[in-house]
Every structure is written in structure tokens, then in C-alpha cells.
Amino acid sequence: MGRGSLRIYLGAAPGVGKTYAMLAEAGRRRERGTDVVVGFVETHGRERTARLLDGLETVPRRELAYRDASFTELDVDAVIRRGPAVALIDELAHTNVPGSRNAKRWQDIEEILDAGIDVISTVNVQHLDSVNDVVERITGVPQRETVPDEVVRRADQIELIDMTPQALRRRMAHGNVYGPDKVDAALGNYFRVGNLTALRELALLWLADKVDDQLDRYRADHDIRGTWEARERVVVALTGGPEGDTLIRRAARIADRTKGTDLLAVHVTRADGLTGAGPAHLTRQRALVESLGGSYHQVVGTNVPEALLDFARGVNATQLVLGASRRGRIAQLFSRGVGVTATAQSGSIDVHLVTHEETSQGRRWKALRTAWGVPAKRRNAGFAAAAAGLPLLTFFLDHTRDQLSLTSEILLFQAAVIGVAMIGGLFPAIFAAIAGSLLLNYYFTPPLYTFTINQPEAFLQLMVYVVVGMTVSTIVDVTARKSREAARAQTESQILSILAGDILRGDAPAGGRRDSTALAGILERLRETYGLASVTLLERDPDEPATPDTLRDPDAWIVVATVGGEPCTSPDAGETDILVDDDALALVLRGRTLPAADRRVLEAFAAQAAVALRHRRLAEAAEQVRPLAAADRMRTALLNAVSHDLRTPLASAKAAVDSLRSPDVDWSAEDQDELVATAAESLERLDRLVANLLDMSRLQAGSLGVTRRPLAAEDIVPRAAGDATGVRIRVPDGLPELLADPALLERVLANLIGNAVRYSPPGEPVLVTASAHAGRLELRVIDRGPGIPPADRDRVFEPFQRLGDRDNHTGVGLGLALSRGLTEAMDGTIDIEETPGGGLTMVVTLPAAEPGGDLAAGVPGGREGDEES
Incomplete structure (x- = not known):
């Protein structure tokens, strides 16, 4: 039997419904007559998932004893003996109990696949090896059970099971994932909106790479060389010249026309290692393309147009941006150039030829002189060797005229020309070839001592000598120059490689x-x-x-x-x-x-x-701007407070006092008491506002006295709640102490609890919980009120905001701004989350006290939270 196929349901997070989707697929296949069995499925006590197991045959599990306890694992042999068409095996990344045949469940699945049985399995993105460390940094929770990415990538089918963070949190709040005793802790730790959003993005990006690989493999298997415009990709070709900046910016503008377009820059290095590209230009252009959101690539090729098009087709590019030719018009008559050649061979790839300042400028004389090669000293030595050596050779041959034929004499002169080429390069060799032909003609070609040639064969020999001499000289000169360039290029590459290593490290x-x-x-x-x-x-x-x-x-x-x-x-x-x-x-x-x-x-x-x-x-600059921006925001808040909210309580108190002093009205005792109460209440509000403004000004000046010391959450939370009605406190035992100023923290929590009580509907108590997470402690104030739209959540921390409470005049809208400032002064944060099922959750995060740490210095510390799964 052939190898079975593997289908994997990839989950963005626990609880999104991977096992449910797997069992639903099994039910559909069973209805179509497929032989499906359950090898191992874990329902985690979820009733709706367990109901899907009805009617499915289950292979008994294998029981193993480990450390005086009994465990059940997948029985690989039993599944293979049963020989179904499809086996359902949950939790691909599961680690087997010691004593099992294989250490990991994915290894068990490999055996079942080798037996010709199709397998449907599940895995969460956080268990993939390549993103395991990223997930730990995001969530603060290490994932001990992992599976190699290659195992998942080899799957014949991968289906993403996705859900928005809000929907998953609602599912948890309704008890569809965990039991009621675990919901609050899960929502406050692993299953936060930020964590779930990051996990979702990781899953989407990982699967997108898998889809790209599948598309590339399909195109390669079917020998598809044309471009499939599944995604716009713009490739810009860089020569290493100054015109590259213009090309990159033009390519970036082309890419910006369509959202999601990839920008790639490529430089083709010649296979012989010799290049005229400027490292400074390429370095600057690489930084430019990366600053524009693109990527830089370097490929090696002997034929530049073919190398560019091979790269463009390899990345499935849709557009190629090239610079117009820098060569002069005469040079373009002999060769079409990279741009024209690439355009003719591009096929379905659109080619943009961009003009620039270097267009049709031709080669500079300096560059041409450099291409000629050897230094002036060696050229002079070559001319001297020709001027001295050729007469000496003529003198020697003249005295051995009867012993050598004209052909031998021509060959000796040919050897002299090659020697001059080795010494001085091309131009001394050309001089030697011409001078040698004249000496051969005058001294050794009949009639002698004239420049006349009467024998056609001698004339032919002399012409062949000149042509061969010049050709050999050119080859020798080019070879010597290329060798010198190759040695220099190797030295340069070693120096630049060391420089790059220093920069990276x-x-x-x-x-x-x-x-x-x-x-x-x-x-x-x-x-x-x-x-x-x-x-x-x-x-x-x-x-x-x-x-x-x-x-x-x-x-x-x-x-x-x-x-x-x-x-x-x-x-x-x-x-x-x-x-x-x-x-x-x-x-x-x-x-x-x-x-x-x-x-x-x-x-x-x-x-x-x-x-x-x-x-x-x-x-x-970033370090300098950060405190300036904070000070500017605080200054604006203070100005708004003075110009707006100071007037309201002051006007109410003044109106009440003026009314009492008015001689035109005979106030009753009851009216007088009411006016005095109004004045007192307004002045009390004014006193609170002035106190808040003073505290905010101290925060701005950095002069607010903050004394952090270890505090127990079970002590500070009840004090902050005070006599407030409708407040439930749930602080678990064993939490580490937190570092905070007792008075400031009590003031922050009292403000948050007061707001929550004010907005909670009747009969719905406010819940205050505490939990530890990644070395920090979180205090959560949860209400079931109307909540705040996501677009307005940042605004509530701005001074004088009373969103959704326009008829309430008992506050001035400064409390949350001050609460956030006080919390940040204690090295903490305040965040807003949506309460699953409706409402608002205010989360105060503060550093946990390090056991045995330097408490006087206020060094934060703590421990990592436990994983919720």
C-alpha cells in the first residue's frame, strides 16, 4: 500500500474549534461511506464536541503506568491492525508518556501514514518550532510541546481554523472552552485580546508562506514559467551606479499604487567576480529600499538579462523596473543592452524602462583608460623593451640569415611581440607588432632592404604575423588585466566581509x-x-x-x-x-x-x-522627543483644566452664595440649607479638581513623591473598595506581592471602582480580580455596563472626557487621566479591554516584587504565569 495522506487543522489559539472541525469532517466522510475511526480525540469536557463522537468507532487507547499513575495514549498497533481508511488523531504536538514507543505523537502518526492509512490531526500555531520563542515573548508562557515545522509543511492539506479574539473570548465567557472556575484566570492571562491577535497573525502569516510554497511547487512540477499574478511584486534592477536611487523611488511609487504589493531590489553580480558596481552606491541603495518597505537581493549570473528575468520569474514578479542604457548611441548599435534584451524576453512581466541623469552618457574617458589596464610604468617598460629588443633580434637574425627560413624569423618576431605584451600590455605590443612587420619586410622579405614585397606568399605571412601578433597581444593583455582585477576583487570582498561581520556583531x-x-x-x-x-x-x-x-x-x-x-x-x-x-x-x-x-x-x-x-x-532624537511630547500633552491638559472645568464648580458655588446674600428674596430655612449644600458640594468638587491638577503638575515636573514598596493584593484591594456597594473581590491565594505606592494605588483603584459602580446596571456587581503574569501583577476591575467603543478607548484617558455620560456633572473627566499618570509613575500601565458578554474591564498592571530582592531600591521582579490550555 502507498503512504497515507495527512490533513491538519491548524488553530490560531486553543478553543477556536479544531477538534470540532475534525469531527465534523469525519461525520461527513462517514455519511459518504468512508471507513473512519477515532484513534485519539480529546474533547476537554466540551459537550458540543463530545456529541460529534456519537456514531464514530473508537479504537481503544493504550494504558501506561508512570510514577504510580495510569495514563492513556494512542495505540499505534491497534490502529494499524484495524486498518481503516481514515484515522482521527488529535493533538499532533503531544508528548507521549515515558515508556511509549515514540517520544512524540507526530512520530506515531508517521508510522500510521506509512501503513497506508489517511490521518486527520490538529495542532495550534504556538506549538510550531519556528514560532515557539515568539509566542513565549508575546504571551509570557513557554510552550513545552512542539512539533517541527517540516512535519506540518509535509501535510497534504492544511486548513486554518480561525476566530476573532472577541468571538473566542465570548465563547470562553459562555463556558464553551473552560469550566467557570478557569474562565477569569484564562481571560486575564493567556487569552487577552493582544495575545490572541498576535497568535492569529502568526497563523495567517505561517499559512501564507505554506500556500506560497505550494504554489511554487505546483508551478515547478507543471513547468509553468509564466507569471501568475496572485500578488503584485515589483522587482527593480540595480547596477550599482548612481541612478539606482531614482529607480528605487520610481519602483516604490509603482508598488504603492496597489495595496499589499511587494518591492524587491536585485543586483546581478558577474560570475567571474568582476564588477563595476560601487559598494557605496549599493550600500546606500540597500538602506533606501529597506526604508521603503522593500527587500534587497543579490544574485550571480554571466548573462545579466537572463539572470534578472530568472530572478523575477522565481519570485513570481509582475513588474520589472530597469534603468535606460548608460551607453552611448554608437555602442548601442553593436549591442541591444540589458533593457532592450530583457524587454524582448520578459513575456508576461511588465517592464518599465526609466530614464535618469546617466542615460546615454557613454563611457567616461577615465573609465576607458582604466579598462586599458596596466600602469604607466609597465607601459613605458613595454615600449622600451620593444624599442631595444626588436633591433637586437633583427641584428641576430641578420647574422644567421642562411640558417633560418622566413617562417622561423616571423615566429621569433611573434614571440618577441608576446613578450612585450606580457611586460607592457596591449599598446606596446601593438607597437612591437607593427615595428616588427616593418623590420621583417625591410630586412628579411625579398627584395631585401626595401619595403616592397614581390612574393604573395611572403605578403600573406607578414599579414598573418601582424594579425596574430595583435590578437595574441590583446588576449594576453585582457587575461592579465582580468587576473589583476580578480585578485583585487577577492581582496575587496574579504575586507567588506570582515566589515559586514563587525557591523552585525x-x-x-x-x-x-x-x-x-x-x-x-x-x-x-x-x-x-x-x-x-x-x-x-x-x-x-x-x-x-x-x-x-x-x-x-x-x-x-x-x-x-x-x-x-x-x-x-x-x-x-x-x-x-x-x-x-x-x-x-x-x-x-x-x-x-x-x-x-x-x-x-x-x-x-x-x-x-x-x-x-x-x-x-x-x-x-527619539530619546529627546519622548519626554518633550509627554510634557506637551500634560501642559495642554492643565491649560484645558484651568480654562474649562475650574469655572463650573466655581460658578455653582458663587451662584448659591449670591442667592443667599440677595436681599430681594426671603429664603426659607429649607431653601437656605439646599443652597448651602450646593455651595459646599461645588467647593468640594473644586477642591478635588485643584488637588488633581496639582498632582498632575507634580507628575509633569517629576516631583510627585512615589515610594514603592511590596504590597499584598488581598490587602490593598479591599481598602480601595471601601464601603462601595455591589463590589465582589476575588483575589486568589499565593499571588506574589506587587511594588507600588500604597496611597497612590489605593487612589487609582478607588477611582476605577467608583467609575465601574456608576456605570454598572442594577443587579450586576462589579468584580475585582488579581492575577500574576510574566513577572507582573494585574488588577482587573470588571463591570457589565455599556462599555466604550474601541475607537474612543484612548480618548477616555485624555483630560475632561466623559464619553457616553453627557448628563453626568458630578465629575470633571480628569480622574482617568490622573489614574494613568499615577500608575505610570509607579512603573505600571492601565489598559482597557472588552468584558466578554458586554461591559468594560480596566486592567492595572504593576511589577511584582522580587522575592529577596532589593526592596529599598524598588527593583521589580516576579515569576512567569502558568499556561492556560
């Missing part, structure tokens, strides 16, 4: 300080690599224009970082300088003059230094 090279920043590490690596005395990064004063005089003016530059000896104060102060970021930064090297051939690597170092400086300044 954040290490300082040998000789650098341990506390070196990334920027200092880059400069130190450059100084060490080239044996320099000092390396300095300068920044031009923004007020100084970028002129040639600026390069010599020390007052126009600011030293950002330096390593080695005395820093250079201007670009002209060193032997070598590299300008980056539109001449706003300069990397200045002192110690020795570096050859121009090293400039590409130096530009890469300069680009990385600029990126490191930019990251450092962004981090510094």
Missing part, C-alpha cells in the same frame, strides 16, 4: 575599546586594514556652502568621530578623503596615500559610517 576590532560604538568600530577597522595613523569622520557645517574653498577651511567642518592619532580638522588635512551624503560628510585618512584602485572599498567604509551615524542620531 557590533564588535570593535583588535585595538578598539570594548565600549566602542558601531561608528567607532567601522573607523577602527578601516585604520587597521590599511595601516593608517588616524581616520576621522567630519561633518560640514550646514551654514557653510559646499565649495572648493570649504575643503580647506577647518572652521567649516565639525569632527564627528575619530580613531588613532590627532584628528583631521578638514578634508585637505589628510592624504585621502572620501565625500558622502552629498558632500555633507567627509571621511579623512592620514598616514599614507592610498592608490585610486582602493577608492571603491573606501567608499563602502564611508557609506557604512554615514549609516551608523544616521542610526545613532535617530536613536538620540
